[in-house]
Amino acid sequence: MSTSVNDTNIPAVPSEAPLRVNALRILGTAATRTSFLNSITSNVFEANNTADVLKKVQQIADQLQKHDIFDEIKIYVDSNKDIADTVDVALHLKEKDRSVFQTTVNIGNNQAELNGGIGIRNIFGGAESATANFAFGNRTRASVEGNLETPFKGNANARIGVFVNGSIRDHSQINAFNETSKATGIRFRGITPYGRHEISYAFTHRDVLALSTASSAVRAQSGRNQKQSIQHSFVRDQRDNAILPTQGHFIGVYQELAGLGGYGDAVYAKHELNASCHHSLINSRNNLGGNASLSISATVRAGLFSSFGEPDRSRGPTVSDKFYLGGPLSVRGFKTGGIGERDGNDAVGGEGYWAAGVSVISSVLGLEQLPIKAHAFANAGSIVTHTRGVPLEDTVKALAETPRASVGFGLIFHHDIARIEANYCIPLRYTSTDLPEPKLQFGFGLNFL
Structure with a gap:
């Protein structure tokens, strides 16, 4: 345009x-x-x-x-x-033409998806839009969403609309179950000088299907459940590149309140933070047309479930809502979801966690013109199973007393749609319930620790 x-x-x-x-x-x-x-x-x-x-x-x-x-x-x-x-x-x-059709390939969190969408823009002459999106992938078996949006009071920086969606997801990489969900709700999205906000209110109907190898913890939550929740997210992205940043910072804050007024089968407050900072140390162009570069990145993530109203552990977060820690995009050197308590082959998950990582990323001598980088990293993190009804200071103490740690080095291939890592990992600290994954580990996605 x-x-x-x-x-x-x-x-x-x-x-x-x-x-x-x-x-x-x-x-x-x-x-x-x-x-x-x-x-x-x-x-x-x-x-x-x-x-x-x-x-x-x-x-x-x-x-x-x-x-x-x-x-x-x-x-x-x-x-x-x-x-x-x-x-x-x-x-x-x-x-512009009023009809829209597009397909893309998205890669994230060790999964690949084919995404497509059809839509109509400017339906009633006031920049209203109606879209239908679909996705198919190795983890998201099928997903579809329809939404109708309009500018709020004609402001292009604020949009309000309604949505319906449904999905079938395979969670067997961490736990032995599949989940079908359907949701309807209303959503508001706004852009401010500080970042992007999104607020939504939704009713979600979920059906958890335990697989034959599922643990008793997963089987106990198998079946249908309902969630009524209010969600808010704030994102400020000042990075020079979303796939492999060398300069800038990122802040993402997420909150969810489920079960307000006692509606639904889950009652909890969920908070999550994702922040990173990136700084270029060396960036010079060589005679071959490539850039000799050296940068450092630091990332921190944390999440916490807390109670509101009368704590009722039986109506806390479900197996679908909990946090999971470990994996090539999380704390490297551990299997996906491989940090924390386990029930058989399934991760129990947690209600509080933290993770941090530092990476030094460098161009490869002689390959500066190619989208390949080398890096060395140090990761650490911890997770606790229960936080609801537990004093905050006890939760913080438990998280501080049981840190896991790993170091390693590897190669990064970066493309416009995703980042792929091949790393040699050395787990340094872990517990008897963890699943360390030493030596070679592969990961692909967008958001790495």
Whole structure:
């Protein structure tokens, strides 16, 4: 999409010089409502000097672009010859096709998915959208979601909508069960100067199917259950690259309240933090067209379940809701979900955890022009089974007393859609219930410790 603001006929005057908008014309629209466009452009008439006029014109261009309903946006600002100190503004817009279809391949958390979607944009002429998305993969066997969204009060930085979704997921990499879920809810998404917020309220119906090898802990939770929850997430991403960052920082905060008012089969408060910081130490271009680079990355993650109201352990988090720790994207040198208590072959999971990692990442001598890096890492973390009804200081003490740790080195292949690691891992500290995985370990995904 192209966007341009053309100040074609404004003389060079000081920014504080008096200037007002006399008239505004909108050309090239057929599907978009005039009232919707007026709600975006009307504040341009509040400008009273040159700087303010240009600022508000740029804001109009930014808002129109973020609504994602125009292929081309051109704004012309011309001096009005009949009325002194005024200009006329003209918007030349070219609308996008209303139908959308796309397919992508997503890789994350040691799983690969084929994603696709169909949608209709600008349904009622106010940047409303309706989409249906699907996904198939080795862990998410099938997933589909439909949603209807509209800008909140015409603001491109805030959208509100309703959604329905369903999925069939294979959890056997950690626990021997499959899960079918269906959910309906309402969602609000907003962008602020600090980051992205998302708030949703949903009813979820889940059916846990224990496999023949499942432990008694998983079998006890087999069957149908319902969850009513409010979720909030905040993400601030200032990294220079999401796959293999060398500069910047990332902060993600997630909260969930389940069972408000006593509805549903799960009652808990869940909190999770994911933060990372990245710094480039060396970045110089060589004669072969590649970059000799050296960077350091530090990541910390933590999660906690807490009680609200009367603690009732029988209505706490289910096997689907708990935290699991260990694996090539988590604490390396352990099997996926291989840290913590176990019941047979299944991980019990936890209600509190922390994990931290430091990596030094370097270009490979002679291969600087290829998407291959070498790295050395140190990881640590711990998990506790129960936190609800346990004093916070006791939980913190338990997490501090039982840290697991590993170190290692390996190669990173990074692509636009994913990152693949081949690492030689050395578990340094673990307990009798853990499943360390020394020597070679492979991982692919987006978010590594």
